[in-house]
Amino acid sequence: MVVAVALVYGITHSPGWEEVKAAFFDWGKYEDSFPEISRAFLLNVKIFCIAEAFILVFALLLAVLRSLPGPVFFPIRALAIAYADFFRGVPTILVIAILGFGVPALDVAGVPRSETFWAIVALVLIYTAYVSEVYRAGIDSVHPSQEAAARSLGLTRGQALTSVVLPQAVRRVIPPLLNDFIGLQKDTALVGILGSVEAFKQSQINTQTDFNFTHYLVAATLFVAITIPLARFTDWLVARDRRKRQAGSLV
Amino acid sequence: MSAVKIEGLRKSFGKLEVLRGIDLDVAEHEVVCLIGASGSGKSTLLRCVDRLVEWDAGTISLDGVDIDSDEMSEAELRRRVGIVFQAYNLFPHLSVLDNITLAPRKVHRVDKAQADADARRLLELFGMAAFADSYPDRLSGGQQQRVAIVRALATNPDVLLLDEVTSALDPELVGEVLAVIRELKEGGMTMLLATHEMSFARDSADRVCFLDAGRIVEQGPPDQLFGDPHEARTRQFLQRIIEAGRL
Numbered sequence: 444m445v446v447a448v449a450l451v452y453g454i455t456h457s458p459g460w461e462e463v464k465a466a467f468f469d470w471g472k473y474e475d476s477f478p479e480i481s482r483a484f485l486l487n488v489k490i491f492c493i494a495e496a497f498i499l500v501f502a503l504l505l506a507v508l509r510s511l512p513g514p515v516f517f518p519i520r521a522l523a524i525a526y527a528d529f530f531r532g533v534p535t536i537l538v539i540a541i542l543g544f545g546v547p548a549l550d551v552a553g554v555p556r557s558e559t560f561w562a563i564v565a566l567v568l569i570y571t572a573y574v575s576e577v578y579r580a581g582i583d584s585v586h587p588s589q590e591a592a593a594r595s596l597g598l599t600r601g602q603a604l605t606s607v608v609l610p611q612a613v614r615r616v617i618p619p620l621l622n623d624f625i626g627l628q629k630d631t632a633l634v635g636i637l638g639s640v641e642a643f644k645q646s647q648i649n650t651q652t653d654f655n656f657t658h659y660l661v662a663a664t665l666f667v668a669i670t671i672p673l674a675r676f677t678d679w680l681v682a683r684d685r686r687k688r689q690a691g692s693l694v
Numbered sequence: 695m696s697a698v699k700i701e702g703l704r705k706s707f708g709k710l711e712v713l714r715g716i717d718l719d720v721a722e723h724e725v726v727c728l729i730g731a732s733g734s735g736k737s738t739l740l741r742c743v744d745r746l747v748e749w750d751a752g753t754i755s756l757d758g759v760d761i762d763s764d765e766m767s768e769a770e771l772r773r774r775v776g777i778v779f780q781a782y783n784l785f786p787h788l789s790v791l792d793n794i795t796l797a798p799r800k801v802h803r804v805d806k807a808q809a810d811a812d813a814r815r816l817l818e819l820f821g822m823a824a825f826a827d828s829y830p831d832r833l834s835g836g837q838q839q840r841v842a843i844v845r846a847l848a849t850n851p852d853v854l855l856l857d858e859v860t861s862a863l864d865p866e867l868v869g870e871v872l873a874v875i876r877e878l879k880e881g882g883m884t885m886l887l888a889t890h891e892m893s894f895a896r897d898s899a900d901r902v903c904f905l906d907a908g909r910i911v912e913q914g915p916p917d918q919l920f921g922d923p924h925e926a927r928t929r930q931f932l933q934r935i936i937e938a939g940r941l
Binding site for chain 1: 783796
């Protein structure tokens with residue numbers, strides 16, 4: 444707190460403050476460009492919503508494949524591991540650039556040419572790798588005795604997975620899943636490099652017309668405005684689940 | 695015909711031979727207690743009977759049918775044999791009722807209304823109707839273990855396997871679980887139990903088997919085994935139990 448106050452005081456009393464204030468905190472410009480950048484931000488929202496839907500499903504699938512036991516499934520496990528290693532290793536911006544610039548340039552009939560489409564594909568590829576690791580940690584955290592109990596009741600391996608292991612695994616990893624979802628939201632700003640006019644690209648365009656950086660601040664507030672309610676919503680989800688499990692008893 | 699017949703059962707985990715040729719018959723309506731030190735093979739033996747552990751040699755049959763053959767599907771075996779674990783292993787994300795109805799609904803395709811009604815009747819029978827909608831986390835260990843027993847009974851099994859079901863409980867909670875097992879015995883349930891509750895074994899078992907290092911060293915009616923053990927190792931084991939104040 445003291446540090447924060449000192450920092451604010453130091454910044455606002457620095458020699459260059461008036462110039463910085465004009466370049467970054469111009470309220471008039473903020474108001475002017477807010478509607479335009481908000482509209483562009485809708486593209487970010489669209490991208491991360493579509494991407495997240497695919498990521499949650501594909502990543503779960505990948506995590507399940509990786510947890511298949513026995514030597515029979517070794518090739519599948521190996522492929523899943525290779526996939527996760529590769530796409531966690533490559534910088535997101537490179538995958539977006541390679542797919543977004545490369546694939547449309549191939550000029551193959553029937554292949555979508557929209558750079559936004561390929562940007563979504565790139566984000567799905569990358570984040571599926573991250574999120575599958577989160578799911579895997581969740582699956583590993585469910586004690587094997589849970590599966591044994593399910594199997595002892597006659598459930599097949601698949602039924603034990605879907606009715607007993609996964610519901611517990613997913614509940615446990617909701618907070619880290621949100622973490623990756625926020626990362627995804629922020630990475631939608633990278634799509635701007637392809638020329639798609641999303642919030643970051645729009646603020647860049649605006650900045651280039653008047654050399655004022657307040658437009659970036661607009662984009663920043665929009666991103667934060669989405670993540671904070673989402674974080675509170677997740678907290679509420681987790682708390683509700685905990686309440687449910689600990690309520691309804693006579694003890 | 696014996697309900698469960700185990701012949702020449704052998705099982706190793708790596709280099710460790712846990713079961714070294716077990717022969718055991720359990721008759722219908724019989725209650726057989728397995729006693730012995732930890733690591734003597736009791737749990738592994740029970741898990742083999744439910745095919746949760748694959749064994750290396752020997753056969754296990756249920757009403758004369760080899761449980762490892764094509765004549766007995768895994769689902770069929772596990773409907774007819776229920777198992778209850780030391781650590782209850784209830785599903786924490788499901789209510790008590792859903793814990794009990796999971797197998798009837800998913801495996802035996804009983805419709806939900808019917809499964810719920812059956813489960814509530816069973817809970818009522820064991821004095822736990824009030825917990826139907828609670829989640830396991832909110833129950834005491836004794837209550838959880840009773841739910842686990844009801845869950846194992848929900849598929850109407852012929853044989854119940856109980857793997858040290860009171861070992862994880864506080865002493866004052868042991869009684870309520872043992873009372874349930876006694877009720878089941880009176881109802882004619884065939885049971886094979888691994889237990890450290892010697893007084894329970896003495897009072898309630900039809901037969902007691904003493905296991906040591908993967909073999910049944912001695913078996914007989916509880917009066918004989920506890921009162922007049924023939925084998926030196928049985929006497930040693932019981933002596934330690936008495937010294938520990940457990941008998």
